[in-house]
Amino acid sequence: MTKTVKITFSKTPKQKSDTLAACVGADGAFSPEAEALNKQSGGTIRQWMDAQDHFTGKAGQVAVIAAPKNKDGVVRYMLVGTGEAADLTAAEAAVIGGKFYSALKSTGTEHATLFAAAKGAAKSDKKSKKSDEKQPLGADATAAHIAEGLRLRAYDFDLYKSADKGNGKKGDKKARALQSVDIVLDDATKAAAMERDLAAAAAGTHVARDLTNEPPNVIYPDSYAKRIAKMLQPLGVHVEILDEKKMAKLGMESHLAVGQGSARPPRVVIMRYAGKSGAKGAKSAKTAPKMTKPLAFVGKGVTFDTGGISIKPAAGMDDMKMDMGGSAAVVGLMHTLASRKAKVDVVGIVGLAENMPSDRAYRPGDIINSMAGKTIEVLNTDAEGRLVLCDALTYVQKHDKPKMIIDLATLTGAIMVALGPEYAGAYANDETLWTQLHDASQKTGEKLWRMPLDDFYRKSMVSTIADLKNISGSPHGGSCTAAGFLQHFIEGDTPWAHLDIAGTAWVNADKPLGPKGATGFGVRVLNQMVMDYYE
Numbered sequence: 001m002t003k004t005v006k007i008t009f010s011k012t013p014k015q016k017s018d019t020l021a022a023c024v025g026a027d028g029a030f031s032p033e034a035e036a037l038n039k040q041s042g043g044t045i046r047q048w049m050d051a052q053d054h055f056t057g058k059a060g061q062v063a064v065i066a067a068p069k070n071k072d073g074v075v076r077y078m079l080v081g082t083g084e085a086a087d088l089t090a091a092e093a094a095v096i097g098g099k100f101y102s103a104l105k106s107t108g109t110e111h112a113t114l115f116a117a118a119k120g121a122a123k124s125d126k127k128s129k130k131s132d133e134k135q136p137l138g139a140d141a142t143a144a145h146i147a148e149g150l151r152l153r154a155y156d157f158d159l160y161k162s163a164d165k166g167n168g169k170k171g172d173k174k175a176r177a178l179q180s181v182d183i184v185l186d187d188a189t190k191a192a193a194m195e196r197d198l199a200a201a202a203a204g205t206h207v208a209r210d211l212t213n214e215p216p217n218v219i220y221p222d223s224y225a226k227r228i229a230k231m232l233q234p235l236g237v238h239v240e241i242l243d244e245k246k247m248a249k250l251g252m253e254s255h256l257a258v259g260q261g262s263a264r265p266p267r268v269v270i271m272r273y274a275g276k277s278g279a280k281g282a283k284s285a286k287t288a289p290k291m292t293k294p295l296a297f298v299g300k301g302v303t304f305d306t307g308g309i310s311i312k313p314a315a316g317m318d319d320m321k322m323d324m325g326g327s328a329a330v331v332g333l334m335h336t337l338a339s340r341k342a343k344v345d346v347v348g349i350v351g352l353a354e355n356m357p358s359d360r361a362y363r364p365g366d367i368i369n370s371m372a373g374k375t376i377e378v379l380n381t382d383a384e385g386r387l388v389l390c391d392a393l394t395y396v397q398k399h400d401k402p403k404m405i406i407d408l409a410t411l412t413g414a415i416m417v418a419l420g421p422e423y424a425g426a427y428a429n430d431e432t433l434w435t436q437l438h439d440a441s442q443k444t445g446e447k448l449w450r451m452p453l454d455d456f457y458r459k460s461m462v463s464t465i466a467d468l469k470n471i472s473g474s475p476h477g478g479s480c481t482a483a484g485f486l487q488h489f490i491e492g493d494t495p496w497a498h499l500d501i502a503g504t505a506w507v508n509a510d511k512p513l514g515p516k517g518a519t520g521f522g523v524r525v526l527n528q529m530v531m532d533y534y535e
Contacts, residue, residue: 097149
């Protein structure tokens with residue numbers, strides 16, 4: 001759950017702080033604000049700098065210096081490295097903020113003031129959509145993205161931990177928690193305005209993390225669907241839930257097959273946000289807003305994946321609660337767009353199911369139908385995500401006729417073999433859409449690597465006894481063939497991208513922008529793309 005840290009922007013310091021910090025440029029270059037802080041410390045900061053050689057002001061370095069006793073309650077000083085001002089990017093500034101948060105947390109800081117201007121930084125930022133247009137990041141943008149990193153790192157899923165009661169000894173106290181950070185710079189008003197949208201994206205990322213971190217006995221198709229409605233309807237998002245009966249009536253037999261082995265039946269949740277057209281019905285539980293060519297985002301939501309009859313090994317199966325990470329990203333994105341009142345029409349759809357073995361479960365060898373009318377030979381029940389996605393893709397094209405579609409799914413282990421945990425695999429049938437995704441990726445640091453969407457992979461998913469098969473039968477190119485399967489369900493020349501986030505939705509170690517566990521990957525890159533190209 002998100003740790004509540006109050007972040008403010010001020011032209012002059014507004015609070016008493018136990019930690020005072022200043023940004024320092026490359027080669028330890030001090031700004032006037034850092035020089036003033038050194039003077040306040042009685043020269044302690046400069047003395048420390050001269051006595052060491054490991055802190056150089058490199059971007060992401062944080063130095064902690066004990067303060068001499070004084071009446072102002074300052075316990076420590078920190079120097080925050082921002083590197084060469086001309087080279088600093090928005091994504092790097094966010095990482096700096098995350099590392100700054102970690103330093104504040106580890107030292108038990110409760111209130112901090114950061115003098116954000118670094119020597120050589122431009123006064124203000126000029127926005128550019130293209131990531132290859134190299135422009136210095138202004139002081140206002142630097143401060144805003146440092147705050148973004150602070151918010152993203154201030155996350156800890158501790159919902160199921162008992163309250164910290166110490167070790168039972170008299171006098172034990174709970175660990176001090178960071179309560180506030182005041183960021184001081186001349187362009188404070190502009191930085192605060194810029195950070196409002198970033199804060200909405202951070203909150204949406206936390207929503208996605210929370211959903212993915214929840215245990216599968218809490219988040220299952222029906223409970224997940226109800227939570228989405230409870231969360232998004234107050235923000236003006238129309239939420240429609242399809243139960244198994246409605247799904248059957250629509251012909252979603254592929255999705256239903258995945259969930260038929262579980263006692264918890266599947267669900268489909270359709271979220272519509274009319275931020276551009278202002279269509280009536282956005283807050284109605286009965287009337288969906290009418291939108292013309294909305295953007296569409298589709299997410300795989302397998303709330304727990306045992307593999308079904310093609311069961312997975314026991315080791316690591318507990319991590320399969322994260323197999324709904326794509327759906328969580330779509331929910332987090334809808335939360336972000338509605339929270340910041342984005343001027344765009346969007347439909348989000350998530351297919352929810354639990355893939356379990358039982359006497360009712362679908363089997364290898366089954367032939368099932370799909371909403372698109374295409375029959376599918378099931379060769380492996382652990383290749384279930386594509387069977388959920390194909391019906392969702394068909395539904396959104398038939399009912400919403402979107403301008404473009406992006407789906408997100410923790411779809412294949414093969415993408416982890418190819419790219420590891422650093423990049424998500426991106427498949428796109430449209431050059432413009434890929435360029436937009438790539439530029440947003442560069443800005444946010446949510447890394448995408450374009451993978452081949454070749455007709456070879458598409459043809460490899462054709463069955464000899466049905467229209468399609470759910471695996472190619474080859475041990476090679478598994479992520480590519482999965483994308484090729486999905487491509488069979490994209491109608492005409494609809495711009496479409498598929499993001500395989502199996503390697504990036506979950507991490508096994510702390511990162512600068514979040515702790516181990518769910519990352520909420522996808523929310524920020526898609527929000528940035530929408531902001532830059534569709535509003």
